[in-house]
Structures are given as structure tokens and as C-alpha cells.
Amino acid sequence: MSITALQRIAARFVPDQGVAVRVAAPETTLHQQVKNAGGHWDAQRHVWKLRYDRVVALGLRKRIVEAEND
Numbered sequence: 723m724s725i726t727a728l729q730r731i732a733a734r735f736v737p738d739q740g741v742a743v744r745v746a747a748p749e750t751t752l753h754q755q756v757k758n759a760g761g762h763w764d765a766q767r768h769v770w771k772l773r774y775d776r777v778v779a780l781g782l783r784k785r786i787v788e789a790e791n792d
Contacts, residue, residue, distance in 0.1 A: 735786075737775035743785040745770055755780055 735741060742764065745752050753770075757763075759780060761772035769787055777783060 735774040737773070739774045740771055741774050741777055741786050742767065742769035742771050742788045743777055743782050744768075744787055745782075745785065752780075756782075 743756070743761075745756060756770045756772060759772055759776040761770045761776070764771055774786075777786060
């Protein structure tokens, strides 16, 4: 993903906005990091939900699949 594409993603979200990210099943260490950052598993949609600023801190911006509608 290019820098410009990442900038467009960043422009769509505010730091405390909830977003959904994909983490593959075998990535158990990453699952734990997301959980430790306050993430919650959505079993129905098969995504982890957590705040955008925490997604950025974990380096997961490329894995964002959608924003939560609050």
C-alpha cells in the first residue's frame, strides 16, 4: 500500500473511532496484542474491533476492513 493510500485511510478516521481489522487465525501472538490493546472479537463478522489509534500503534492500518457505526 502506498503512502498516499495510507494517508487517505488516516483521513477517514479519528483516533477514538472504532474500526474492524482482520487478523488471520494462526497469528495468535497478534491476537493477544490486539486483545491487550482493548480489542474485542466479533465472531459473527470474523474481525477484531478496537480504536483506530490503537490500530495505528500496532501497525495494523493495512488490515482495516471497516469503521464501526456508533
